[in-house]
Amino acid sequence: MDKFVVRGGNPLLGTIKVSGAKNSALPCMAAAILTEDELILENIPQVQDIETERKLLSSMGAEVELGYGRAQHRTHIKCSLLSDPIAKYEIVKTMRASSLVLGPLIARTGMARVAMPGGCAIGGRPIDLHIRGLEAMGATITQDHGYLEARSPNHGNGRLRGAHILFDKITVTGTEDLLMAAVLAEGETVFENCAREPEVTDLAALLAAMGARIEGAGTSTIRVQGVERLHGARYRINPDRIEAGTFLIAGAITGGDLNVDGCEPKHLGAVISKLEQCGVKIDVSESSVRVRSGGELKASNISTEEYPGFPTDMQAQFMALATQTEGTTIVTENIFENRFMHVQELNRMGANISVSGRTATVTGRTRLQSAAVMCSDLRASASLVLAALVADGETILDRVYHLDRGYENFEDKLRGVGAQIRRMGEVFSKNRRATDPR
Numbered sequence: 453m454d455k456f457v458v459r460g461g462n463p464l465l466g467t468i469k470v471s472g473a474k475n476s477a478l479p480c481m482a483a484a485i486l487t488e489d490e491l492i493l494e495n496i497p498q499v500q501d502i503e504t505e506r507k508l509l510s511s512m513g514a515e516v517e518l519g520y521g522r523a524q525h526r527t528h529i530k531c532s533l534l535s536d537p538i539a540k541y542e543i544v545k546t547m548r549a550s551s552l553v554l555g556p557l558i559a560r561t562g563m564a565r566v567a568m569p570g571g572c573a574i575g576g577r578p579i580d581l582h583i584r585g586l587e588a589m590g591a592t593i594t595q596d597h598g599y600l601e602a603r604s605p606n607h608g609n610g611r612l613r614g615a616h617i618l619f620d621k622i623t624v625t626g627t628e629d630l631l632m633a634a635v636l637a638e639g640e641t642v643f644e645n646c647a648r649e650p651e652v653t654d655l656a657a658l659l660a661a662m663g664a665r666i667e668g669a670g671t672s673t674i675r676v677q678g679v680e681r682l683h684g685a686r687y688r689i690n691p692d693r694i695e696a697g698t699f700l701i702a703g704a705i706t707g708g709d710l711n712v713d714g715c716e717p718k719h720l721g722a723v724i725s726k727l728e729q730c731g732v733k734i735d736v737s738e739s740s741v742r743v744r745s746g747g748e749l750k751a752s753n754i755s756t757e758e759y760p761g762f763p764t765d766m767q768a769q770f771m772a773l774a775t776q777t778e779g780t781t782i783v784t785e786n787i788f789e790n791r792f793m794h795v796q797e798l799n800r801m802g803a804n805i806s807v808s809g810r811t812a813t814v815t816g817r818t819r820l821q822s823a824a825v826m827c828s829d830l831r832a833s834a835s836l837v838l839a840a841l842v843a844d845g846e847t848i849l850d851r852v853y854h855l856d857r858g859y860e861n862f863e864d865k866l867r868g869v870g871a872q873i874r875r876m877g878e879v880f881s882k883n884r885r886a887t888d889p890r
């Protein structure tokens with residue numbers, strides 16, 4: 453298992469480049485199921501979750517080519533035949549977002565068999581809202597042997613039918629999954645209380661390029677007029693706002709001067725305004741954000757919310773910063789229960805954090821010390837790297853496969869702006885198995 457060795461103390465200086473958004477690329481790749489034609493997606497990040505999705509689509513009979521480097525992080529996917537519309541447990545257990553194939557599979561083939569995702573480190577993460585939505589569109593859902601089987605109506609023309617769906621709770625992949633089911637359904641589907649995340653808007657833009665008729669993506673009400681077929685398209689994935697936010701905190705926590713380039717600043721509003729409240733200097737231009745901090749940082753509370761609120765996927769990284777701000781920071785996690793796995797490890801590095809239910813109280817500023825620490829999930833791993841960048845001495849982070857699921861060349865990018873970080877152990881293999889189902 454790979455480890456990172458990080459020696460703290462260097463301010464990060466220079467320009468760091470942001471990759472394509474993993475959480476946009478995953479639903480966009482699943483959208484290839486909706487057409488027999490070829491889909492070409494650009495700006496795909498080279499991370500383990502994308503490799504898992506490639507395997508998932510290939511296992512169903514899709515032809516998937518994935519090229520990096522000179523091939524510009526591009527994938528060509530052709531689902532002319534989906535001989536085996538099954539998402540097998542061996543694949544689903546390593547990536548919970550595999551449930552994103554449920555909607556497109558049933559819409560395209562009339563049948564889907566998807567292993568039920570297990571629980572995972574950051575809470576139960578049910579998919580009841582996906583199921584309820586598909587049932588409202590006429591699907592029949594049964595469960596057996598740990599699998600969920602969905603079938604489209606066997607009367608009429610066998611297509612799903614439009615429905616009025618009100619999400620009880622805002623769900624990102626739930627909105628995406630049902631959107632993909634609705635684009636090929638008969639008639640109109642109206643979704644209310646939808647997720648407004650930029651990744652939903654990215655997917656909707658791709659679906660529109662494939663011939664779907666969608667209005668309102670990015671707002672809480674989305675209307676879809678179903679069409680009979682979709683065609684191929686070429687589409688460029690948006691930059692990763694969570695990777696960009698992680699780099700902004702890396703610049704701020706190390707007292708550096710870092711230009712985070714190739715990002716979409718308007719997707720980073722909540723993170724930027726929170727950093728400003730902490731006393732970090734931010735300059736925003738069209739596609740980059742420069743972060744500078746030299747002076748003392750002030751504590752500022754955060755409360756995670758759905759977009760455009762402060763993202764839960766930035767909570768762990770912000771907590772690392774909170775250990776370095778003067779005063780008390782209250783961190784409230786509203787989206788997932790049990791998303792404080794990084795706290796124990798940060799405390800082992802000398803942080804002063806206590807947890808009560810959904811709230812963590814960080815008393816800063818504390819001097820962090822190197823330690824041997826364990827990554828527990830994707831964003832917790834990033835938080836520990838950020839802490840290690842300012843800790844005294846050499847921190848060893850174990851289980852960095854969690855981080856490899858969602859950050860492209862993390863250590864190389866950080867090293868390029870002055871961090872002392874290296875990977876130890878086996879070389880990152882694209883085929884290595886990850887075990888954290890996020």
Ligand code: UD1
Pocket residue numbers: 475478549575576577578579580581582583621622623624625626647651764765787788789
């Ligand atoms: C997505 C992101 C993840 C991010 C999360 C919240 C991807 C691949 N992953 O995850 O990085 O942390 O959004 O921004 O895009 N819920 C239900 N029933 C459901 C579905 C969800 O109760 O059927 C609950 C969840 O348990 C959670 C909340 O709704 O409490 C939000 O979850 P959701 O938005 O669905 O997260 P994901 O889409 O899994």
